[in-house]
Amino acid sequence: MSAPSGTFQERVDKALGNAQLKVALERTTGNARRKRAAAVEAWPDFVAARAAAAAIKDHSIAHMAYYLEMFERNALASGAQVHWARDPDEACKIVVDICKAANARTVTRSKSMLGEEIGLPHALAGAGIRRVETDLAEHIIQLAGETPSHIIWPAAHRTREDVAKLFDEHHREKPTAHDVVSMVGSARKELREDFFAADVGISGANFLCADTGAICTITNEGNAELTTTPPRVHIVTAGIEKIVASTEHALQLTRLLVRSATGADLTQYTTFHCGPKRPGDLDGPDQFHIVLVDHGRTEMLTEMPEMLRCLRCGACLNHCVVYRAIGGHAYGGAYPGPMGSVLTPVFDGLEQTRDLPNACTLNGQCRQVCPVDIPLPTMLRHWREQSWRAGYEPKTLRAAIRLWAFFAARPRLYQLAQAVALPAMRLFAKGGWISSLPLASGWTAARDLPKPPGESFLTSIRKGGTP
Amino acid sequence: MSARNDIFAAIRKARPEVAAPTSIASEAQACSQAMKRTLPPLDASDLVGLFTARVSAEKVGATVERVARLTDLPGAVARYVATNALAPDFALQPDPRLQQLAWQDAPGAELRPGAPLRRDTALAVGLALGGIAETGSLIFHSGAEAPTLYGFLPLHHLVALDAQTLMPLLEDYAVFASGLPVPRNVNLVTGASGTTDIEGVLARGAHGPGNLHIVIFN
Ligand code: SF4
Numbered sequence: 001m002s003a004p005s006g007t008f009q010e011r012v013d014k015a016l017g018n019a020q021l022k023v024a025l026e027r028t029t030g031n032a033r034r035k036r037a038a039a040v041e042a043w044p045d046f047v048a049a050r051a052a053a054a055a056i057k058d059h060s061i062a063h064m065a066y067y068l069e070m071f072e073r074n075a076l077a078s079g080a081q082v083h084w085a086r087d088p089d090e091a092c093k094i095v096v097d098i099c100k101a102a103n104a105r106t107v108t109r110s111k112s113m114l115g116e117e118i119g120l121p122h123a124l125a126g127a128g129i130r131r132v133e134t135d136l137a138e139h140i141i142q143l144a145g146e147t148p149s150h151i152i153w154p155a156a157h158r159t160r161e162d163v164a165k166l167f168d169e170h171h172r173e174k175p176t177a178h179d180v181v182s183m184v185g186s187a188r189k190e191l192r193e194d195f196f197a198a199d200v201g202i203s204g205a206n207f208l209c210a211d212t213g214a215i216c217t218i219t220n221e222g223n224a225e226l227t228t229t230p231p232r233v234h235i236v237t238a239g240i241e242k243i244v245a246s247t248e249h250a251l252q253l254t255r256l257l258v259r260s261a262t263g264a265d266l267t268q269y270t271t272f273h274c275g276p277k278r279p280g281d282l283d284g285p286d287q288f289h290i291v292l293v294d295h296g297r298t299e300m301l302t303e304m305p306e307m308l309r310c311l312r313c314g315a316c317l318n319h320c321v322v323y324r325a326i327g328g329h330a331y332g333g334a335y336p337g338p339m340g341s342v343l344t345p346v347f348d349g350l351e352q353t354r355d356l357p358n359a360c361t362l363n364g365q366c367r368q369v370c371p372v373d374i375p376l377p378t379m380l381r382h383w384r385e386q387s388w389r390a391g392y393e394p395k396t397l398r399a400a401i402r403l404w405a406f407f408a409a410r411p412r413l414y415q416l417a418q419a420v421a422l423p424a425m426r427l428f429a430k431g432g433w434i435s436s437l438p439l440a441s442g443w444t445a446a447r448d449l450p451k452p453p454g455e456s457f458l459t460s461i462r463k464g465g466t467p
Numbered sequence: 468m469s470a471r472n473d474i475f476a477a478i479r480k481a482r483p484e485v486a487a488p489t490s491i492a493s494e495a496q497a498c499s500q501a502m503k504r505t506l507p508p509l510d511a512s513d514l515v516g517l518f519t520a521r522v523s524a525e526k527v528g529a530t531v532e533r534v535a536r537l538t539d540l541p542g543a544v545a546r547y548v549a550t551n552a553l554a555p556d557f558a559l560q561p562d563p564r565l566q567q568l569a570w571q572d573a574p575g576a577e578l579r580p581g582a583p584l585r586r587d588t589a590l591a592v593g594l595a596l597g598g599i600a601e602t603g604s605l606i607f608h609s610g611a612e613a614p615t616l617y618g619f620l621p622l623h624h625l626v627a628l629d630a631q632t633l634m635p636l637l638e639d640y641a642v643f644a645s646g647l648p649v650p651r652n653v654n655l656v657t658g659a660s661g662t663t664d665i666e667g668v669l670a671r672g673a674h675g676p677g678n679l680h681i682v683i684f685n
Contacts (some may be wrong), residue, residue, distance in 0.1 A: 024666065031667030052502040059498050063491050065478040078649065084471035135674055136632060137664035160665050183671040184662055187567040191674065192586050212649045222660040222675020225619045225652075240474065245495040248641035252502045255637065262528055266602040269675070272653035282561070283674055284651050294470075299478035305558075424540035 004147065014302040015326040019079035022156055024385060025327050028156040029318040031238070035263025036315060036369070042241045043259070053256045054373045060244045061301070065324050067210040068292070074186025079286045085118075091293045092123035093201065095235055098289055099129050102233045104199035110217070110224040111135035112204025112314055113295030114237050116334040117347065118293060120169035120202070134223040137186050145171045149179040151327030151335060152261050152314035152465040157327045193225070200287070203237035203273075206257070207250040208292075214274035215242075215290060216250050216305060218258065220267045234285040241297050247272070253311060260313040278447075282344040291372035296346040304379055307342055310373040316366035322359055331356060338366035338376045345383055354392050357383035360463075480642065503638060505674035512599045514633040515683060521603030523682060528671065529603070529679040532560055537564065538683050540627050541573035543682045544592055546655055548576050551678070553590050556582040558621065560593035562612040565627070589623035595681075599630035599640055602657055606632075606640060609652035618656055624676040628657075628683050 004011055006404035015021055040046045060067050072082050085091035099107060107129055109115065123242045124131045128345055133142040137155035141148060143166045155163070167186050175186035176409030195459040202223055209291035215236050217224045217288040228234045244250050249302030251270075258267050328336035333344035333353065341356035366376040387393055486494070509658075510517065522529045534543055548555060559565055561582040570578045577584045586592060593613070595605040605626055609615045618624055627661065634640055660675030 023611045028663075028667040032661070043505075043507050045507070045531070049502065049505040051499070052505055054499060059494055062481055062482060063484065063486065065475055065483055066488075068475070068478070078651075084469070084474055086470045090470055134674070135664070140664070153667065155664055158665075160668075163665055178667045181670045183665060188672065188674055192632065195674075196586060213646075214649060214653070218469075220660070221662050221673035222619045223673065225615060225673055229615050229619070229652075240478075245491075245643060246641070247491060248499050248638055249495070251641055252499060252635040260661065264657075265521070266604055266655065268657050270604070270655040270657070271550045274649050274651055274653075276652055278610070278653070281609065281651060282547045282614040283616050284609065294474045294477070298474060298481060301478065301481035320601075378536055383497055457581040 003330050007302070008330065008359070009331060011330040012359070015330045016035065020159060021327050022164075022325070024157050024162075026161045026326055028150070028153050031261065032147065032152075032318040033144045033312070036260055036318070037258040037263075039263040049256060050371055050373045053253055053371055054306075054309055055166045056244070056249050056351060057255060057311075057372055058305075060249070061305055064240070064243060064301070068208075068240060068244055069212040070210050071213055071243060072136065074211070075275070075290055076213070077276050078213050078288075080213065080275045080290055080347055083291045084288060085291055085295075086291045087295055088118035088293075091118045091237060091291055091295070092120055094119060094289075095237065096123055096127045098233065098235055099124070100286075102199055104129055104233070104289070106130045106132060106194065106198045107200040107202055108132045108134050108194055108198040108227040108231065109138070109202040109353040109410050110204070110219065110227040111138050111148075111154065111200070112237060113148075113334060114204050114239050114293060115202065116148060118237065118295065120237065123180050132191070132198065132447050134191055134195065134227050135219075136221060136223075139187055139191065141169075142165060144161045147334070148331070148450070150314060150317060151312050151337075151339075152317075157329065166386070167466075173359065178405055189332070190433040191388075195223075195226040198227070198232040200235060201229075201231040201437065202235045203260040205242050205290075206235050207253070208238055208243045208290075209247050209250050209272065210243060210245040212272070212274055214247070215235050216254075216270065216272050218254060218267050219269050219271075219450050220262075222269060225269060225271060226391050227281050228285065230286055233289070234273065234276075235291065237291045237293060239297055240294055241310075251370075257313050260311075260315040260369065260371040271425045280287055292294075300346060302384070303346075304342070306374050307339075307346075307379060309374055310339055310343075311372060312339075315369040319362060319365045319369045321363065323367070326359075338380070339374075342376060349389065350383060351392050354383065357381075357387070414442075471589065480594060492660050499638065503598065503636075506636070509601060509635055511600075511635045514635060515630050517600040517635075518598055518603055518633055519683070521546065521600065523656065524603070527603045528661070529658050529681055531681045531683060534682055534684050537627060537629070538568060540565070540592075540682055541568055541682065543571045544570075544625060545573040545576040545578055547623075547680055548569045548578065548590070548662050550621065553623065555579050557590040557592055558582050558584040558588050558612060558617065559682050560591065560617045564622070565594050584614070584616060586619040586620060590623045591617045591619050591626070592625045595628045595632070597634060597636060597643065598628050599629050599635075599655070600653075601636045604655045604657040607652075607654040607656065608647070608650035610650055611655070615652045615654065618654055620678055622672065623678045623680065624656075624659075625680045628681055630685050 022428035662673035
């Protein structure tokens, strides 16, 4: 598995030059946007629902210590073992130690973004433990030796033709045909044995329910339950911000999470896991471990508490003109798109990652579709200001400008980005000239940009006038 | 200091807890109520109709059949086996209410319940604890009479659902569950397994059942 390499600028250049990538991204995100739009239309009060969802998350964040203690108490009472980790190294060590204590040779894993965030795949490989990814998309990218490029569709960058090639090459029994259904069938066959050969199953969690001590997973393939039920040991890794007061709050948030992610009313499998096998149970793990990870979240309580609301639904990625142009790998972190550009500087440091908040058109689409109303553009601006203040910005032309060039060459996308970005750009204008446009930081540091006219060039031409 | 203590200290520094548990609880309650007020209206007078419409909608993709009572389940299973050209052996969820049914009397097929659940089981027959009309979800609580894997291993999952156990909303399930012991697994199952991982195109039967058939009885 290789993480994306090179500078942000190099990765952007590479992505923009990859026509195949654009096709794959548009197929997946286009489908997602259409389905989300239909689901939201069927909920007339969706705007109020978003505010209510934000309030539910804010409630658990405001009382985080209280609810985490309650969660821990209830989880322990169910027979679970609860572990705490300050950072990725601690978290990975806990997981690897549990695997070693269980003499684990093979672990199955169902998709978990936190696992990617803390580098769990690497840690398992380092410990000589065979890891089998069981989510279809994770399976695809494991075969390709890649990292996820989308938080809901990790293989969003791969076309069906790519998948056919990978399965032909790696599956013990090759797919009978190369249509999507046959290839899904082939993966089903391929992974079946592994579900039962695994010693340990590792999952993430969408919610930690304080009232019961249960963790909730929301999946669609059934691989999560096949990952967590047959092995002797189930390990959950979760960020502490996943805490919610109750099962009821978890379900209420799920309603918005799922609509925003896939447009469904509820994903196929909403499962609550509470402790190990009980007396009389015919299946279930003998040990149930929950590893709770901080990794910057307690700092976010002060710095950017709204970001702790994030449900990891992926809607902001699907609606981001930049993500749709460059895909997830260009971002270089576990989380791409607008939410990734906010989170990655928290995890990896702003100096290393300041290109991310700069690569944004500030068109505001991400906030509009966010089911918990996270002010993503405000937070990206916050990072830009921080970066300026810390003196991280160089004086040369950077990746952000190259992105502008990309959009300028594609009038329809450009317009979309412009329509909402223009009012924001004018805020930086003084006397007809922009002297410090954060997006074009490198550019404007060297020369002033003319202030945008009231309407964009293309809009006014369409209306029959001249700009 | 231990990681646990460090993390709690950091949280408490940023968010000193001043509220009493009772006021936190009423705040939590107010949050749920506020969300409920935003929900699209739902006609709770015909939960079976609502559930059926949801669950057979294309995006959920299950099939539904109505029978008079639970004793009609063997007949429904026989019809399902015939329609789908399945073998008459099937895995039966170890719930006494299912096990005592007159399987051998089902017309048209010599049904053989009680095959062990295996990784290549074609058909498993189960009984749901309840259903949620809003989403078209089946409720399972794991236990000796309801092992988790019955809902995940077979290619076909046929589930009996008592119409009396239908509830309108997810919130109603939360209230219902709060009166029961917390099981190891709660499985809310909404339609057959599916994936959109290849180009966003839906394909059924990714790892779980590719077909979900629900038999609603009174
Ligand atoms: S920031 Fe909002 S839209 Fe983006 S993944 Fe998180 S919850 Fe979804």
